[in-house]
Amino acid sequence: SYELTQPPSVSVSPGQTARITCSGDALPKKYAYWYQQKSGQAPVLVIYEDSKRPSGIPERFSGSSSGTMATLTISGAQVEDEADYYCYSTDSSGNHGVFGGGTKLTVL
């Protein structure tokens, strides 16, 4: 079955840039999406179609994709950005969703 791979954890100081990667063989042909999940809450979409930002998401969140790797970048990370981040995409058929294992972002 198709898999997306993320680092388990990333740690930065407030104001620094955090980068979270997601690798998958189908990413050259499929968009990547990024979800933020804070403790006890439902996930929230922060990046869609590799690099687009939904309304209401701060400009410090950006996304990019090249080859088999997608990257979520948080420029000037804030303490309130501490959360688990999940990448999402679909398999080659486009019919089956797949999540990465999640990355815990620590900002302190």
Add this chain to the structure above:
Amino acid sequence: QLQLQESGPGLVKPSETLSLTCTVSGGSISSSSYYWGWIRQPPGKGLEWIGSIYYSGSTYYNPSLKSRVTISVDTSKNQFSLKLSSVTAADTAVYYCARLHIVVVPAAIHYYMDVWGKGTTVTVSS
């Protein structure tokens, strides 16, 4: 504003069938632009995509759960449902329902979750 609300028993016995319903309000489940889906998250673990359904009844399931999962839709009630059979403790999780936005890209049609319910906790225990 579209809202989704999960409902169903919070406790299920091992070997029995887990049944949940998602009620959609503020929009129609019969829209041609969306699928509707279920995602779960075991305690302390990551998200797992369970499956999806179109208002016509077309379904797709996670291959690892396919033999035990059934997703159905009731357009008259603006609801869709999840049934997971032969549950074990490993099926204990927060279950989320979500709207799946269809993206039409040449040779790459797919979907992603753009609106989520708040989730409901299901525990499998005798």
